[in-house]
Amino acid sequence: MKRKFCIAPMMKKTDKHFRFLSRLLSENAYLYTEMIHSNAIIRGDANKLLSFNDCEQPVALQLGGSNPKDLGIAASIGEDFGYSEINLNVGCPSKKVKSGNFGVFLMKDKNLLSECLYEMKKNVSLPITVKCRIGVDEFEGKDFLFKFVNEISNVGIKTFIIHARKAISGLDTKRNRSIPKLNYKIVKDLKEEFPELEIILNGGIDNLEDCKNLLNNFDGIMLGRKIYDDPLFLLDVEKEIFNNVSQESIKSIMNKYLIYILNLQSQKDLNRALNHLMQLIKVISKNKKVRNQILHSLKNKDISIEDIFVNLKEDLLRKDLALNL
Numbered sequence: 001m002k003r004k005f006c007i008a009p010m011m012k013k014t015d016k017h018f019r020f021l022s023r024l025l026s027e028n029a030y031l032y033t034e035m036i037h038s039n040a041i042i043r044g045d046a047n048k049l050l051s052f053n054d055c056e057q058p059v060a061l062q063l064g065g066s067n068p069k070d071l072g073i074a075a076s077i078g079e080d081f082g083y084s085e086i087n088l089n090v091g092c093p094s095k096k097v098k099s100g101n102f103g104v105f106l107m108k109d110k111n112l113l114s115e116c117l118y119e120m121k122k123n124v125s126l127p128i129t130v131k132c133r134i135g136v137d138e139f140e141g142k143d144f145l146f147k148f149v150n151e152i153s154n155v156g157i158k159t160f161i162i163h164a165r166k167a168i169s170g171l172d173t174k175r176n177r178s179i180p181k182l183n184y185k186i187v188k189d190l191k192e193e194f195p196e197l198e199i200i201l202n203g204g205i206d207n208l209e210d211c212k213n214l215l216n217n218f219d220g221i222m223l224g225r226k227i228y229d230d231p232l233f234l235l236d237v238e239k240e241i242f243n244n245v246s247q248e249s250i251k252s253i254m255n256k257y258l259i260y261i262l263n264l265q266s267q268k269d270l271n272r273a274l275n276h277l278m279q280l281i282k283v284i285s286k287n288k289k290v291r292n293q294i295l296h297s298l299k300n301k302d303i304s305i306e307d308i309f310v311n312l313k314e315d316l317l318r319k320d321l322a323l324n325l
């Protein structure tokens with residue numbers, strides 16, 4: 001079951017640097033890119049947008065858009081780059097997405113969505129998957145969801161990643177991730193109705209116990225914010241979900257990531273990659289002064305992993321993380 005534990009696509013977060021870090025922390029997590037619009041891939045700098053490190057595999061490319069021909073072409077370019085899967089974003093409710101009539105708004109137009117998926121399937125031999133919501137606006141309820149999934153599965157889609165919350169057009173993107181309430185039950189019923197489909201549950205999962213319990217009912221789970229806020233959680237996932245006891249120490253993982261960062265050429269890449277490292281350090285140390293010192297030295301490329309650990313020693317000891325050094 002390769003999609004047993006997935007890290008959610010997140011714009012401006014799950015770039016190739018964060019995915020590199022995630023892979024250092026977890027051998028088994030299945031990774032997704034941020035959403036990339038088909039138009040940007042076809043008419044922009046595909047190399048810049050799509051290149052990734054081989055060690056990230058398995059890594060899926062998430063596309064956005066609603067032009068069937070463009071999506072077909074973008075999927076094919078994605079396949080050439082070596083992604084393991086092409087996923088279509090049918091869950092994003094942002095204003096920009098609404099004006100372009102893609103993302104979750106494709107749930108309202110099953111014919112157009114089917115056409116998009118048909119073109120993508122026609123152009124590539126990779127699995128094509130869908131990430132959607134349980135509904136949007138007045139398109140909601142069990143009847144709607146079951147018919148939606150049934151119709152889309154008839155185009156040949158076998159994997160659905162479902163954010164178990166309906167989207168509401170009038171709400172901004174952020175609030176659309178907390179309102180309305182999650183409904184795991186409807187997704188569980190969906191899995192029971194369509195046992196042959198691979199159903200991955202997403203939304204609000206933030207602890208190991210829930211991960212383990214939910215894996216009894218679903219083919220896989222996908223976590224977003226929990227992983228970005230607390231990347232070290234992936235170490236627990238490896239140990240507890242994948243029984244992987246041969247984990248490297250935090251220090252050795254951070255050292256590898258530091259070497260990776262110090263080899264980055266562009267300032268933009270460096271800044272992005274550093275943000276991810278600081279996110280990890282933030283989990284270890286709540287001391288802003290210490291963190292700022294580390295960041296300053298990192299920006300000047302004037303720090304070794306030993307220095308970082310000297311700075312973090314007290315926090316590590318307090319957190320018992322020192323055991324894993």
Ligand SMILES: Cc1cc2nc3c(=O)[nH]c(=O)nc-3n(C[C@H](O)[C@H](O)[C@H](O)COP(=O)(O)O)c2cc1C
Nearest residue numbers: 008009010011034035089163203204205223224225
């Ligand atoms: C900062 C941020 C960016 C996101 N960008 C995307 C995206 O590009 N594509 C997508 O399908 N979902 C995106 N999402 C939604 C997540 O993939 C996920 O469905 C949502 O956060 C719920 O999962 P969680 O409760 O585990 O975070 C984003 C979420 C966040 C917080």
